[in-house]
Amino acid sequence: xxxxxxxxxxxxxxxxxxxxxxxxxxxxxxxEPNNDNLQSGTVVLSPQVVTANRWGASADSLIYPVxxxxxxxxxxxxxxxxxxxxESLPGVIIDRGGGxxxxxxxxIQGSAFYQTVVLIDxxxxxxxxxxxxxxxxxxxxxxxxxxxxxxxxxxxWGSAMGxxxxxxxxxxxxxxxxxxxxxxxxxxxxxxxxxxxASTGALAASAGGSHRKSTGPESVGSRGESVSNGFxxxxxxxxxxxxxxxxxxYQGEVGTGQYKGVLDGYWENTVFKTNAVSGGYDGGAGxxxxxxxxxxxxxxxxxxxxxxxxxxxxxxxxxxxxxxxxLIGRIGEDDSALTLGVEGKNGTVKAAYxxxxxxxxxxxxxxxxxxxxxxxxxxxxxxxxxxxxxxxxFTGFGAGVSWRAMDAVTLRASVSRGYTAPxxxxxxxxxxxxxxxxxxxxxxxxxxWQAGAxxxxxxxxxxxxxxxxxxxxxxxxxxxxxxxISMYKNxxxxxxxxxxxxxxxxxxxxxxxxxxxxxxxxxxxxSELVKDLPRSSFNxxxxxxxxxxxxxxxxxxxxxxxxxxxxxxxxxxxxGAKISYTHVMDNKTNITVGAGVYNMTDARTYxxxxxxQTYPRQAEATVxxxx
Numbered sequence: 109x110x111x112x113x114x115x116x117x118x119x120x121x122x123x124x125x126x127x128x129x130x131x132x133x134x135x136x137x138x139x140e141p142n143n144d145n146l147q148s149g150t151v152v153l154s155p156q157v158v159t160a161n162r163w164g165a166s167a168d169s170l171i172y173p174v175x176x177x178x179x180x181x182x183x184x185x186x187x188x189x190x191x192x193x194x195e196s197l198p199g200v201i202i203d204r205g206g207g208x209x210x211x212x213x214x215x216i217q218g219s220a221f222y223q224t225v226v227l228i229d230x231x232x233x234x235x236x237x238x239x240x241x242x243x244x245x246x247x248x249x250x251x252x253x254x255x256x257x258x259x260x261x262x263x264x265w266g267s268a269m270g271x272x273x274x275x276x277x278x279x280x281x282x283x284x285x286x287x288x289x290x291x292x293x294x295x296x297x298x299x300x301x302x303x304x305x306a307s308t309g310a311l312a313a314s315a316g317g318s319h320r321k322s323t324g325p326e327s328v329g330s331r332g333e334s335v336s337n338g339f340x341x342x343x344x345x346x347x348x349x350x351x352x353x354x355x356x357x358y359q360g361e362v363g364t365g366q367y368k369g370v371l372d373g374y375w376e377n378t379v380f381k382t383n384a385v386s387g388g389y390d391g392g393a394g395x396x397x398x399x400x401x402x403x404x405x406x407x408x409x410x411x412x413x414x415x416x417x418x419x420x421x422x423x424x425x426x427x428x429x430x431x432x433x434x435l436i437g438r439i440g441e442d443d444s445a446l447t448l449g450v451e452g453k454n455g456t457v458k459a460a461y462x463x464x465x466x467x468x469x470x471x472x473x474x475x476x477x478x479x480x481x482x483x484x485x486x487x488x489x490x491x492x493x494x495x496x497x498x499x500x501x502f503t504g505f506g507a508g509v510s511w512r513a514m515d516a517v518t519l520r521a522s523v524s525r526g527y528t529a530p531x532x533x534x535x536x537x538x539x540x541x542x543x544x545x546x547x548x549x550x551x552x553x554x555x556x557w558q559a560g561a562x563x564x565x566x567x568x569x570x571x572x573x574x575x576x577x578x579x580x581x582x583x584x585x586x587x588x589x590x591x592x593i594s595m596y597k598n599x600x601x602x603x604x605x606x607x608x609x610x611x612x613x614x615x616x617x618x619x620x621x622x623x624x625x626x627x628x629x630x631x632x633x634x635s636e637l638v639k640d641l642p643r644s645s646f647n648x649x650x651x652x653x654x655x656x657x658x659x660x661x662x663x664x665x666x667x668x669x670x671x672x673x674x675x676x677x678x679x680x681x682x683x684g685a686k687i688s689y690t691h692v693m694d695n696k697t698n699i700t701v702g703a704g705v706y707n708m709t710d711a712r713t714y715x716x717x718x719x720x721q722t723y724p725r726q727a728e729a730t731v732x733x734x735x
Contacts, residue, residue, distance in 0.1 A: 336357075374414070
């Protein structure tokens with residue numbers, strides 16, 4: 109039965125691919141070190157992740173869930189940027205403001221988007237004005253690995269109440285190879301990317317870039333996008349340890365298209381620039397090891413608004429500059445270790461529609477984590493002291509246990525206390541048309557319980573369940589004052605609860621994965637469902653990969669509950685497919701032909717009358733050579 113279903117899927121994908129070759133043409137030249145995309149036919153049981161404890165551990169030993177996706181999977185999935193990749197992981201909801209490489213934000217376990225911390229190579233991407241981390245600007249060709257940690261992990265990361273998205277760019281130690289490509293697709297789409305890895309002795313480097321441009325469909329006012337990315341990663345390995353430096357730049361302009369209904373004829377353009385440079389050191393001797401990180405990052409956002417036919421309504425501009433660093437030390441081995449860390453950062457914000465032309469905000473933190481493994485039981489505890497200069501100090505903690513009850517069953521449970529500092533815009537923005545800012549806002553605080561289980565059915569299937577309950581105090585939401593004007597306010601107490609589940613199956617060369625999340629957030633004072641928060645997501649992945657032929661279908665459904673004055677629920681149903689075939693000429697040369705189709709369901713990110721935005725189907729095709 110499974111083989112029949114897969115054959116139907118492959119036939120359908122071949123038909124879609126043939127159609128896409130008519131719609132658009134792509135030509136690219138690719139060189140990669142080996143054929144590591146070959147599938148083993150078995151489920152990966154215990155991947156190594158670093159986000160959970162900022163060092164590295166087996167996923168089976170963690171006290172709360174962390175899910176990952178590496179470049180081997182990315183190259184077969186219909187994912188053109190980090191947001192399309194992350195959306196395939198359990199418990200994640202994406203809010204988009206455009207097509208690929210544009211603006212996209214992440215919610216984990218139904219949290220608010222600003223409650224998720226986004227990291228790129230250890231550097232926090234969240235802007236200081238709105239607290240949002242735009243993962244859409246990161247091209248998939250530059251990603252080595254993505255990890256998503258669920259729950260209140262503030263004891264490790266500081267202001268992170270919903271979870272953490274950790275994106276790691278290309279690893280220069282993968283070997284010597286080069287890659288270059290160019291192509292196009294529907295709606296005036298053109299794109300290219302290039303990358304090269306080189307190593308000589310102790311020095312290894314990786315450099316590359318990409319560019320994507322689209323005019324956009326006429327159905328949304330033909331407002332497209334133009335996005336450029338670039339990076340340089342270098343490592344120097346010596347007897348004293350590993351020294352590394354990474355530099356990156358993301359620049360783009362993204363149009364939302366025309367709104368309809370209440371805002372008929374209204375459209376926005378978002379212009380963004382992100383530049384960052386970071387450096388670090390990993391080293392040590394015996395059971396004592398160190399990690400050091402220093403970084404500087406600038407971000408600029410300009411939102412341009414027009415109302416046809418009246419013209420420009422005005423611009424909103426924000427400039428962030430953040431400098432920071434961390435020092436983390438570890439004593440012990442994988443089965444018993446003590447990890448200590450300190451970090452700090454200072455940010456300067458220049459923004460329009462603010463009472464002052466410039467704000468400076470500093471924060472610092474210190475944490476201690478202890479991990480102990482006794483047989484099949486892993487016990488972990490973390491405590492952190494954080495200080496935000498505008499809010500004072502906050503003490504967070506996390507503790508839990510995981511138990512390998514038998515070879516096929518792992519159980520885990522944890523409790524943690526974290527916080528999220530309110531974004532600067534919520535406190536001081538005077539931007540017209542939005543809710544009134546509240547300078548008296550305080551930090552949101554959450555006490556989160558999680559419990560879960562992982563089951564292995566033979567060597568082909570893994571099932572995972574994770575339930576969570578969070579008691580959120582001083583939660584920030586929009587309310588109305590005595591004059592009927594909306595404003596931000598710290599409510600007394602929220603209650604968020606839900607469950608995410610996943611099933612991952614690999615049978616021979618066939619791969620199926622299903623993820624589901626459902627959560628609800630209530631105001632404990634009124635017992636009413638809190639509006640304007642993500643509520644549920646369902647995504648599925650199905651495909652075939654024998655190392656030469658790879659065909660994958662990826663679909664997702666997300667839903668949020670909007671306020672009654674916005675006519676109800678916000679939903680998105682989206683699907684994409686990608687197929688490729690690789691002809692192996694010799695051990696070093698491959699020829700690959702591929703095609704993809706995206707947004708096959710005409711995805712709506714705002715499915716209510718006030719702000720409907722629709723992104724129609726887009727087809728792209730590829731021809732590549734690897735040597």
